[in-house]
Amino acid sequence: MSTERGRIQITGFNPERVEEREQLSDWVGDTKGESASRYQRAWSRFKRNRTAMLGLVIVSTMVILAILARPISVYGTTVQPISLAPYDPAARLSLDPEVQAGTYDSPSWDHPMGTDNEARDLFSRILYGGRYSISIGFVVVSLTLTVGIVVGSIAGYYGGWVDEIIMRLLDVIFAFPGLVLALVLVAMLGGNYWTMVLAFSLFGWAGYARLLRGEILSVKEEEYVMAAKAMGARDRRVIFRHVVPNAIPPVIVQATLALGTVVIGVAALGFLGLGLAPGTAEWGTMLDAMQATLIQGPGGTIPWWATLYPGAAIFLFVMSINMIGDGINDAFDAQADVKVGDQGGQ
Amino acid sequence: MSQRTEEPILRVEGLKKYYRANEGFIENLLGRTQWVKAVDGVDFELYPGETLGIVGESGCGKSSLGRAMFRLVEPTEGEVYYRPPPESEYADEAEVELTSLSSSRMRDMRKDLQFIFQDPFSSMNPKMTVGDIIGEPLDIHGIASGAERQERIYELLEIVGLNSSHANRFPHEFSGGQRQRIGIARSLAVDPEIIICDEPVSALDVSVQAQILNLLEDLQEEFNLSYIFIAHDLSVVEHISDRVGVMYLGEIAELGTTEDVYNPPYHPYSEALLSAIPEPDPLWEGDRILLSGTVPSPLDPPSGCRFHTRCPRVIPPESFELSTENWRSVLNFKLRLQGAESLEAVTALEADGDEVRDPSTMNRTEIEALVREEFDLPNEFADPRVEDELATIIDSLTEENLEEATTHFEDVFSSPCETDTPEQVPTGDTHKIACHLYDEAYHRGPVGVDGDTGAPADD
Numbered sequence: 072m073s074t075e076r077g078r079i080q081i082t083g084f085n086p087e088r089v090e091e092r093e094q095l096s097d098w099v100g101d102t103k104g105e106s107a108s109r110y111q112r113a114w115s116r117f118k119r120n121r122t123a124m125l126g127l128v129i130v131s132t133m134v135i136l137a138i139l140a141r142p143i144s145v146y147g148t149t150v151q152p153i154s155l156a157p158y159d160p161a162a163r164l165s166l167d168p169e170v171q172a173g174t175y176d177s178p179s180w181d182h183p184m185g186t187d188n189e190a191r192d193l194f195s196r197i198l199y200g201g202r203y204s205i206s207i208g209f210v211v212v213s214l215t216l217t218v219g220i221v222v223g224s225i226a227g228y229y230g231g232w233v234d235e236i237i238m239r240l241l242d243v244i245f246a247f248p249g250l251v252l253a254l255v256l257v258a259m260l261g262g263n264y265w266t267m268v269l270a271f272s273l274f275g276w277a278g279y280a281r282l283l284r285g286e287i288l289s290v291k292e293e294e295y296v297m298a299a300k301a302m303g304a305r306d307r308r309v310i311f312r313h314v315v316p317n318a319i320p321p322v323i324v325q326a327t328l329a330l331g332t333v334v335i336g337v338a339a340l341g342f343l344g345l346g347l348a349p350g351t352a353e354w355g356t357m358l359d360a361m362q363a364t365l366i367q368g369p370g371g372t373i374p375w376w377a378t379l380y381p382g383a384a385i386f387l388f389v390m391s392i393n394m395i396g397d398g399i400n401d402a403f404d405a406q407a408d409v410k411v412g413d414q415g416g417q
Numbered sequence: 418m419s420q421r422t423e424e425p426i427l428r429v430e431g432l433k434k435y436y437r438a439n440e441g442f443i444e445n446l447l448g449r450t451q452w453v454k455a456v457d458g459v460d461f462e463l464y465p466g467e468t469l470g471i472v473g474e475s476g477c478g479k480s481s482l483g484r485a486m487f488r489l490v491e492p493t494e495g496e497v498y499y500r501p502p503p504e505s506e507y508a509d510e511a512e513v514e515l516t517s518l519s520s521s522r523m524r525d526m527r528k529d530l531q532f533i534f535q536d537p538f539s540s541m542n543p544k545m546t547v548g549d550i551i552g553e554p555l556d557i558h559g560i561a562s563g564a565e566r567q568e569r570i571y572e573l574l575e576i577v578g579l580n581s582s583h584a585n586r587f588p589h590e591f592s593g594g595q596r597q598r599i600g601i602a603r604s605l606a607v608d609p610e611i612i613i614c615d616e617p618v619s620a621l622d623v624s625v626q627a628q629i630l631n632l633l634e635d636l637q638e639e640f641n642l643s644y645i646f647i648a649h650d651l652s653v654v655e656h657i658s659d660r661v662g663v664m665y666l667g668e669i670a671e672l673g674t675t676e677d678v679y680n681p682p683y684h685p686y687s688e689a690l691l692s693a694i695p696e697p698d699p700l701w702e703g704d705r706i707l708l709s710g711t712v713p714s715p716l717d718p719p720s721g722c723r724f725h726t727r728c729p730r731v732i733p734p735e736s737f738e739l740s741t742e743n744w745r746s747v748l749n750f751k752l753r754l755q756g757a758e759s760l761e762a763v764t765a766l767e768a769d770g771d772e773v774r775d776p777s778t779m780n781r782t783e784i785e786a787l788v789r790e791e792f793d794l795p796n797e798f799a800d801p802r803v804e805d806e807l808a809t810i811i812d813s814l815t816e817e818n819l820e821e822a823t824t825h826f827e828d829v830f831s832s833p834c835e836t837d838t839p840e841q842v843p844t845g846d847t848h849k850i851a852c853h854l855y856d857e858a859y860h861r862g863p864v865g866v867d868g869d870t871g872a873p874a875d876d
Binding site: 075076078079112293294295297298299300301302303304305308312313316317 | 484487489523524525526527528531532534536539540541542543544545553554557558587603607694696697698700701703
């Protein structure tokens, strides 16, 4: 018995033998070469997500079809000569002696989606209509995202009074439902392409700003932010290399999903008769023009194709966008696909 | 080890870091700000090529000390002098005072002063590859780019025992030990002179701890680094440190070479800490020193010696004949009384659950018995004067006059440990202890270099 410490000594342990012993497996690290960027990695994860890829394929197809639907000319020069749509989307085919078409013709080989109340070819209109909905969506999202990121970063990173004022402003914006605000603006300014963009952009950035600000508040407390400061990094580098990249993924997901929301919003205004001019080949406006057919069609039959195809186009686009949004969300969450066995042992 | 003749590479003087405890507009307006005194006046020196261990229990301010030193948090007060060694890029500057540097100068200076973080899981940006993490300091200070940068990253990975093929992976693909190696590689990238290791092995399991510690030692030899090694594990600190500082509640209680600190004479706090090191020997009979009470709040640290509320070797008042053990009991009684709002709070805290009685219904004898039992006071003190004073206090208690009891206690029983802040007393060439026990002025005695307790010096 003793009160003296250290009487138990470990001897005979030879660390060199452990280091020199035969390897348990012939496993060696296999990644080599330049560092793959995290966006490349996210993309490879995204590619493995079949739902998201399906969504991406649908959305790209719709975008390409919309672009190729009719020739595009800028200042008299044709930049896009292809015309996929068989007829002019605005032409009343009943007035055209070469075409056999009347109002509310049911789908046939000549008119795959039938014709509408003014004997226009629905297939051509739907192909062409994507131009309005989708482009308004993209323009609105890029505008609001830019403003939202700038405002949100300022509020989140600098905090204090700046943050307080911006957040109270956002509270005011959030007090109104987004669609109602857009509706009021369009009703006041009249419905055309750019007032629609303005209506959805003017307050649409608020969501991104608040989301990013919250993310930044939590990310800027992370230890790697302090580690970056300890290395001697400037504020700018800390924000753009460490804080924003870690705070941005939810914002990107939100932006993707917002694309769908804006398309629905544009369609909703169109359906309410407040959007683009009546007769425009925009999906929501088309639905509005034909809403009467939902109740009773001429001769007691309901021309289902008149509302089904524009509605289906909206549905397909928004659903695909949501699938992409979910896919992006999963792809950015780098840790999600790490299985326990993947961890290197040490 | 004899007194160092060379100049210290880093000198910390009176460093303080207070955190605001309440953040609120109204409180600030009313001036009711409370400060958490995380680091409260710390002085020490770091010599080139050595490892200075800083130990202490959690919440004693050791991490705050490390961060305040290199201005990862701005220190409240005090100076940190850095003397760049000849191999440093700043060698032509004699001495740099870090706390007064402009932030851009400080950023440049970080090339020499690096940090290893405790948690290898949160101290790396999860969105960056290991190559970019290690390469970042190279980018920041413009040291290398392109192929040279890639080369340097591979080299650093090899230095810390990883493979250059790891450069393209993400931190979450590594184990804790490997990540800590990455953290070390990152701090080595700029070829620093001083590295603060803030509990670099606490998050790792024991077998990996040894690997990392050995790696740190090898690197120190290879690159002539100076470490400040913050940890709570005494065995780890003993293994790696040349000198050790023991921290308690934001102050350094004891500072000396590892041998000095791990052998008598001890600061009573270090002694208690050391006794808590687990011993594998089943036949070991050493006593663990169990400290009474909990660590006091750094919001309102105790007066005098901060350890007096828990110290097992607290100095008894001179006017009484009291053994240290009995004085500890009496002092516990006194401290409890100071914070108590009712008689019940004084006596009932540790009473048996089923027998808790309202003390106000008890008579004096019962209260006295309860107090003696609660605070482990002997049935009769050897010194009759102690008995007399205690009787007066218990009389006041019976009348439920807590205030009077507290004041009387204050007037009669008072130890230098409660009133005087201890200075750092040298107990050898390389050893300083902040304790009145070792201060000649208190005549209680040094407890001798051989570790004897109690033998009073000439009075």
